[in-house]
Amino acid sequence: MNYTKSVATTLIPALRVKSLNFFYGTRQAIDRVTMDIYQGQVTAIIGPSGCGKSTFIKALNRISELEGKVKVEGQVEFFGQDIYDRRVNLNRLRREIGMVFQKPNPFPMSIYDNVAYGVRAQSRPSRMQLDDIVESALKGAALWDEVKDNLKKSALGLSGGQQQRLCIARALAVKPKILLMDEPASALDPISTMKIEELIHSLRGELTIAIVTHNMQQAARVSDYTAFFSTDESRIGQMVEFDETEKIFSDANDPRTKDYVEGRFG
Numbered sequence: 001m002n003y004t005k006s007v008a009t010t011l012i013p014a015l016r017v018k019s020l021n022f023f024y025g026t027r028q029a030i031d032r033v034t035m036d037i038y039q040g041q042v043t044a045i046i047g048p049s050g051c052g053k054s055t056f057i058k059a060l061n062r063i064s065e066l067e068g069k070v071k072v073e074g075q076v077e078f079f080g081q082d083i084y085d086r087r088v089n090l091n092r093l094r095r096e097i098g099m100v101f102q103k104p105n106p107f108p109m110s111i112y113d114n115v116a117y118g119v120r121a122q123s124r125p126s127r128m129q130l131d132d133i134v135e136s137a138l139k140g141a142a143l144w145d146e147v148k149d150n151l152k153k154s155a156l157g158l159s160g161g162q163q164q165r166l167c168i169a170r171a172l173a174v175k176p177k178i179l180l181m182d183e184p185a186s187a188l189d190p191i192s193t194m195k196i197e198e199l200i201h202s203l204r205g206e207l208t209i210a211i212v213t214h215n216m217q218q219a220a221r222v223s224d225y226t227a228f229f230s231t232d233e234s235r236i237g238q239m240v241e242f243d244e245t246e247k248i249f250s251d252a253n254d255p256r257t258k259d260y261v262e263g264r265f266g
């Protein structure tokens with residue numbers, strides 16, 4: 001399916017990444033990445049294995065710091081605020097910039113409690129308020145109709161595709177401004193993949209989305225903007241080209257991007 005896209009005329013950067021270097025210990029994984037992620041748009045990050053796509057998006061809400069000793073240089077501004085400033089509240093940052101991973105990771109609890117989890121951690125809503133939040137997050141993640149009669153059942157009994165939409169509902173429940181998705185459909189069957197793509201399309205506009213994907217057709221279908229990453233001779237990831245998705249896939253400026261999107265490399 002191809003979705004109609006309308007590239008916005010006034011673009012507001014939700015995230016501004018400036019000359020970002022990222023190191024695991026002493027090993028540099030990405031080198032001087034500079035790009036904007038525009039509000040309300042879907043931005044795809046594509047590129048060959050090991051070029052730093054996951055590293056890059058995990059640096060955008062500082063979830064990468066959970067992976068051990070990492071070092072970050074450069075800046076990431078979230079609506080003008082430096083997310084690497086010492087005073088940043090990490091819980092709040094990760095609520096505002098939510099994340100969905102490749103492998104669905106529901107908590108071992110009921111469907112309802114999964115979605116309510118983050119909301120309960122941050123506030124004390126009444127039962128009725130919480131019911132409303134859970135319902136609207138599940139509707140937002142296009143899962144409500146499938147689970148509304150089984151909210152008390154374990155999330156682990158859902159199919160892989162349903163679990164992934166539940167994880168999206170869990171992220172939506174705390175009202176993020178940005179949703180980062182790291183290959184959200186790569187472990188799913190084609191029908192579940194299509195549902196995730198439709199969902200991305202329906203969330204676009206009110207939500208800013210950055211998605212890492214290996215699937216170039218998927219990037220072409222769902223995104224408004226695309227960043228192509230690759231590695232240099234020393235195998236450090238860099239961003240080669242960033243542009244409107246249509247341009248990247250039909251008339252890229254850099255020959256490395258052209259080769260990759262035309263399947264000649266990677």
Ligand SMILES: Nc1ncnc2c1ncn2[C@@H]1O[C@H](COP(=O)(O)OP(=O)(O)OP(=O)(O)O)[C@@H](O)[C@H]1O
Nearest residue numbers: 024029047048049050051052053054055056067237
């Ligand atoms: N936790 C980690 N510790 C050390 N090195 C890591 C870690 N995670 C990733 N790397 C290294 O950083 C580089 C970039 O990895 P990353 O996973 O970001 O690439 P990717 O483009 O997302 O790859 P893939 O498409 O295979 O998922 C690789 O060389 C990888 O081995």
